[in-house]
Amino acid sequence: MPDLEGLLGRYESLSKDILKLASDGRKVIVVTHVDADGLASGSAVFAALTRAGANVTVRCVPDLDPKLIGELASQRYDFHIFTDLASTLLAELEDAFDGRFLVIDHHQLSEQDMQKPTVVNAWRYGYDGGREACSASMAYLFARAASPSNRDLAPLAVVGAVADRQDAGPNRSLTGLNRVSLEDAQSAGLVTASKDLLFTGRETRPIHEAVALTSTPYLPGLTGSKDLVLSTLHQAGLRLKDGGSWRTISSLDSAEKGKLTEVIAANLGATGGGADALNGLVGEVYTLEFEDAFTPLRDAREFATLLNACGRMGVTGTGVSVCLGERSEALNSAMRTLAEYRVSLNRSIQGLVDDPSRMERHGTLVIVGAGGLRMRDEAMTAGEKGADYVMFGEARGAAPPMALELLLERVGWWAEICETPCVAYAASIEAARRLAEAGADFVAVDAAVWDAASPVDAARDVQAVLAEVAAEAS
Numbered sequence: 427m428p429d430l431e432g433l434l435g436r437y438e439s440l441s442k443d444i445l446k447l448a449s450d451g452r453k454v455i456v457v458t459h460v461d462a463d464g465l466a467s468g469s470a471v472f473a474a475l476t477r478a479g480a481n482v483t484v485r486c487v488p489d490l491d492p493k494l495i496g497e498l499a500s501q502r503y504d505f506h507i508f509t510d511l512a513s514t515l516l517a518e519l520e521d522a523f524d525g526r527f528l529v530i531d532h533h534q535l536s537e538q539d540m541q542k543p544t545v546v547n548a549w550r551y552g553y554d555g556g557r558e559a560c561s562a563s564m565a566y567l568f569a570r571a572a573s574p575s576n577r578d579l580a581p582l583a584v585v586g587a588v589a590d591r592q593d594a595g596p597n598r599s600l601t602g603l604n605r606v607s608l609e610d611a612q613s614a615g616l617v618t619a620s621k622d623l624l625f626t627g628r629e630t631r632p633i634h635e636a637v638a639l640t641s642t643p644y645l646p647g648l649t650g651s652k653d654l655v656l657s658t659l660h661q662a663g664l665r666l667k668d669g670g671s672w673r674t675i676s677s678l679d680s681a682e683k684g685k686l687t688e689v690i691a692a693n694l695g696a697t698g699g700g701a702d703a704l705n706g707l708v709g710e711v712y713t714l715e716f717e718d719a720f721t722p723l724r725d726a727r728e729f730a731t732l733l734n735a736c737g738r739m740g741v742t743g744t745g746v747s748v749c750l751g752e753r754s755e756a757l758n759s760a761m762r763t764l765a766e767y768r769v770s771l772n773r774s775i776q777g778l779v780d781d782p783s784r785m786e787r788h789g790t791l792v793i794v795g796a797g798g799l800r801m802r803d804e805a806m807t808a809g810e811k812g813a814d815y816v817m818f819g820e821a822r823g824a825a826p827p828m829a830l831e832l833l834l835e836r837v838g839w840w841a842e843i844c845e846t847p848c849v850a851y852a853a854s855i856e857a858a859r860r861l862a863e864a865g866a867d868f869v870a871v872d873a874a875v876w877d878a879a880s881p882v883d884a885a886r887d888v889q890a891v892l893a894e895v896a897a898e899a900s
C-alpha cells in the first residue's frame with residue numbers, strides 16, 4: 427500500500443533540517459543524474475534550496491562511483507543531496523560524508539538500505555519506482571515540503587515521469603506518486619491532461635514528420651517513411667500548411683484529428699497489425715499551459731526529449747537552466763543541442779548501415795537467444811534446446827546484478843566447451859574488454875553507451891576496445 431503520508435511526514439522533518447543548514451549559510455551540493463529525470467529532479471531540489479537562500483551548487487554526473495565520491499569529499503561541502511543516482515554505494519557515501527548527505531531516489535535498494543536515515547526511496551513508501559514514482563516526483567515533493575510556494579515546480583515532475591517512460595498506466599497515463607505531482611500541476615493551472623493523439627513532436631513537427639517519427643506505437647508502413655506519409659496525407663486532402671508554414675498535430679481541430687486517424691487506420695489496415703497501433707495512438711497528453719505554443723516545452727514528452735538531448739550531448743547546465751525557467755538564450759541553446767544530437771545519432775546509424783563489414787544481412791532470419799542466464803545448467807539447457815545464442819548477465823534483470831568476476835568465469839567456461847555463440851552483458855567499457863578477452867563472442871552494451879555523457883563517443887570506444895582484443899587474439 428502506498429504510504430504518501432509517511433513520505434510527506436519524512437520530508438517535513440528532513441526539509442526543516444536542510445533549510446536550517448541553508449539559513450546558516452552552509453555550502454550544499456546537489457548531485458544528480460544526466461538524463462532528463464535527473465536534470466528535472468536536480469533542478470527541483472536546487473530551486474527549493476536557492477529560494478530558501480541557500481549557498482547551493484548543482485552537478486550532473488553519468489554515474490555515482492568511488493572516484494566521484496572521493497572528489498566530492500575533497501571539495502568539502504557541508505551537505506550533499508543525491509538525486510536519481512542508483513545508490514548502491516551507501517557504505518562509501520557514509521565513509522566519505524559521515525551522515526552529511528541525503529539520497530532521494532526511485533531505484534530499488536535492499537530492504538536494509540532503504541531503512542537508512544540518509545535515504546528517501548520511493549519503494550520504501552510502497553510506490554513502484556519503475557512505474558509510479560520518478561526521481562523528479564520524489565524531488566518535487568521534497569521541494570513542496572520545504573515550501574508550499576514550490577508548487578510551481580510540479581511540471582518538472584510530470585516531465586521527469588514521461589522521460590523515464592513511467593506513463594505506464596491506462597492510455598499512457600501517469601499513476602501513483604507521479605499522479606500526485608500531476609494533480610498539483612493541474613490544480614495550479616500549469617498542466618492540463620487531455621486524451622489526444624500521441625504523435626512524437628506534436629507541438630513542433632510538421633504533421634507528416636510527426637507521424638513518420640512516431641515509433642511508440644510502431645506504425646507499420648508509416649514509421650520512418652516521411653515522404654510516403656506526406657503524399658498519403660496530401661492525397662487525403664488534409665490541410666498540411668498554414669500560409670507558408672507547416673501545421674503541427676497540436677494545431678488540428680477535432681474534425682481534422684478524426685480525419686488524420688481515419689487515413690492512418692486505412693493505411694495500417696493495408697499492412698496488417700494496425701488495430702493495436704491505432705489504440706496506442708490515443709492517450710494522455712500533458713500540456714504545459716504557460717509555455718509558448720509550438721515550442722518543445724509545451725508538450726511534456728517533447729520537453730523530456732529536449733532534456734535528454736542536453737544530457738547526452740554534455741550540456742547539462744543548459745538543461746538545468748531550462749528546468750529553472752530560463753528561456754531565450756538557454757532555450758535556444760537547448761534546441762540547437764537537440765538538432766545536433768539528432769544529426770549525430772543519424773550519422774552513427776548511417777555509418778553502421780553504410781559499412782558492410784559492420785553489419786550482416788540475413789534476409790528474414792530470426793535469431794532466438796536465451797538470456798539472463800546465471801547457472802551453468804541453465805545455459806547448457808538453452809544451448810541444447812537450440813538457442814541461437816546464450817546471454818550471460820542482464821541489463822535490468824534480477825537485483826543484484828551478476829558480479830563481473832562471476833560473469834568472466836561463466837563466459838570463459840562456455841567459450842571453452844560450447845559452439846553456440848555467447849553474448850555477455852557489459853556494464854562498462856572496461857567490462858566489455860575483459861569479457862571479450864575471456865572469450866565472449868559478443869558483448870551487449872546498454873547503459874555503458876546510452877548513459878554515457880556522449881553515447882556516440884562511448885560506442886566508438888567500445889568498438890576500439892573490441893578491435894584491440896581481436897587484434898591481440900589473432
Ligand SMILES: [Mn+2]
Pocket residue numbers: 463464510560561590
Ligand atoms: Mn530516473
